[in-house]
Amino acid sequence: MITDDQVKIFDEKIRAARSIVLCAHKNPDGDALCSVLALAHLVELNYGKDVTCLYDGNIPDNLDDVPLRKKVKYYERVEDDMPVDVAIVLDYGIEKNIGGPHKFVERAGFIIEIDHHINHNKIGNLCIDNEDAASTAGIVYRLMIASGWTWDMVTARLIMTGIITDTGFFKYVKNGRIMRIVGDLVDYGVDIQHIVNDLSNKPRKTVVTEAAAVGATEFFFGNKLALAIIDANQYKHIDGRGETALNLLGQMRGLEYIVLLKEQKPNQIGVSLRGRGHSVDKIAMALGGGGHEYAAGAVVYDTLENVKKRVLELFKEVIK
Numbered sequence: 001m002i003t004d005d006q007v008k009i010f011d012e013k014i015r016a017a018r019s020i021v022l023c024a025h026k027n028p029d030g031d032a033l034c035s036v037l038a039l040a041h042l043v044e045l046n047y048g049k050d051v052t053c054l055y056d057g058n059i060p061d062n063l064d065d066v067p068l069r070k071k072v073k074y075y076e077r078v079e080d081d082m083p084v085d086v087a088i089v090l091d092y093g094i095e096k097n098i099g100g101p102h103k104f105v106e107r108a109g110f111i112i113e114i115d116h117h118i119n120h121n122k123i124g125n126l127c128i129d130n131e132d133a134a135s136t137a138g139i140v141y142r143l144m145i146a147s148g149w150t151w152d153m154v155t156a157r158l159i160m161t162g163i164i165t166d167t168g169f170f171k172y173v174k175n176g177r178i179m180r181i182v183g184d185l186v187d188y189g190v191d192i193q194h195i196v197n198d199l200s201n202k203p204r205k206t207v208v209t210e211a212a213a214v215g216a217t218e219f220f221f222g223n224k225l226a227l228a229i230i231d232a233n234q235y236k237h238i239d240g241r242g243e244t245a246l247n248l249l250g251q252m253r254g255l256e257y258i259v260l261l262k263e264q265k266p267n268q269i270g271v272s273l274r275g276r277g278h279s280v281d282k283i284a285m286a287l288g289g290g291g292h293e294y295a296a297g298a299v300v301y302d303t304l305e306n307v308k309k310r311v312l313e314l315f316k317e318v319i320k
Contacts (some may be wrong), residue, residue, distance in 0.1 A: 002128060002139075002146045009126050011147065013110050014043060017085035020051040021108065023075075024091045024136075026099030027057035027270075029241060030066075030165025030199070032091040035114070035136040037068045038158035039088065042140075046149045054078060056099030060239035061206065065198045066161055067154045075100040084108040089124065091136035093117040093290045114139050117290055118281075134178035137162025141181050153189060160190045165199065172294055202244065209237040210245040213260075217249065220312060221319040225257040227311070229304065232263040246274055257319070259311055261304060269307040272297045283314045 014020065022040050024032035033055070040051045053072040063069065080103070087108035092098050092115060098105060105111060105123070113124030116133040133139050137159045144151055163182060167173050170182075186192065210230070217228040226249050230242060238244075242260045249258045256278050262270035271287055273280035275294045284291050287310070289298025300307045 001130075002142050006126065006128050007143070007147050010112060010128070010143070013086050013112065013126070014047050014049070017049070017110075019083045020049060020086045020088065021054060021082075021084050021101070021104050022051055022088045022090065023054040023056075023098060023101035023105065024089070025093055025097040026055075027241065028055050028059055028072075028091075030060075030063055031135045031137050031162040033059060033063055033069075033072065034066060034158040034162035034165075035090045035140050037066065037071060038137065038155050038162070039090065039114070039140050039143075040071065041068060041155055041158070042144055042149050042151060045151070045155075046147075052078065052082070054101040054104065056101055058239065060241055060243070062199050062202050062239065063161075065201075067157055075104070078104075086110050086112065088112045088114065090114045090140070091116070092119075094119055095121065095123055097290075114143070117292075119290075132175075134173055134175075135163045135166035137166065138178050138181050141185075156185050156188050156190045157195065160185045160192065161195050161199070164192070164195060166292075168295065169196070172292065202239070205237045206239055207244055209234050210242055211248065213242075213245050214248045221315065223254055224319055225259065225315055226252065226255050227259040227261070227308070229308070230260065230262045231304070232266070235262055235264055238262075242270075242272055246272060250274060250276065257315060259315075261308060261311070263304050264299070267301055267303055269300045269302065269304055270297065271300060271307065271311065278318075283311075283318065286314055287311070 022036045024036050036053050040053050043051050054075045055072050056075050084104050087105040111124045112126045114128045116136050118131050141159050213228045213230045217226050258274040260272040264270050273296045279293045281293050281296045284296035284298050287298035
């Protein structure tokens with residue numbers, strides 16, 4: 001529920017701001033990227049102000065065709081001394097997930113956060129959060145409606161893309177609220193099939209690399225857990241997230257848990273966790289990360305073998 005007071009404060013701060021920065025978590029997924037772009041577009045439409053959208057890490061190749069994709073800038077390509085009156089941080093989870101753009105956020109005169117992740121150490125002066133929301137894009141939609149803003153098809157497509165990606169093409173929907181937003185967007189004219197086709201359009205090298213990782217998957221605990229690895233040589237060929245590998249593993253009968261370890265750099269391992277009817281968020285938190293109940297992750301700074309050992313130890317306590 002977005003309150004009248006939240007809408008009022010947001011409106012006052014944006015109207016008074018001369019410089020506004022938006023960002024999300026490092027290696028933005030569809031929800032993070034599209035929430036940033038949708039809100040940036042709404043601010044420009046309704047307040048007539050230019051905003052700066054920043055990111056760190058890698059953006060998946062299948063998001064290349066989302067509207068306004070070129071508007072988001074790699075943080076190192078922006079002047080370090082750029083003034084920031086208001087910083088809006090979306091879908092960030094925990095503070096360390098922001099990455100490079102954090103230096104712009106921490107010197108902002110006012111910080112607004114919009115998120116649906118569990119976070120006990122919020123950084124926002126204004127927090128428009130909802131841990132029960134299926135996606136941050138859905139919260140942006142609710143804010144848009146509560147504020148009475150003008151919006152267009154670009155906004156609608158961005159919000160729909162954010163919802164589709166963060167719900168795993170609607171696999172992780174737990175209540176009807178997000179589907180009512182989807183219905184409104186479809187009635188507005190958004191073509192879901194077109195968005196799905198764009199999201200399914202990956203480079204051949206990415207698909208082949210991730211399929212090979214799936215072929216080398218190891219199974220543990222009576223075949224309840226699948227663990228796949230993308231090493232440093234393979235990692236350069238994927239889009240940073242490994243969604244193709246995760247989706248392939250998710251089709252295997254009998255699996256309860258899926259782990260994908262990605263060697264992003266020496267001693268920097270991305271950990272993606274999926275649960276099929278079983279929560280994985282607490283294991284992600286134990287690794288210093290977070291996420292959703294059935295889809296979570298972390299970045300661990302250790303060797304690949306040590307991270308693998310640690311992950312298996314954590315799951316051993318869960319799978320008995």
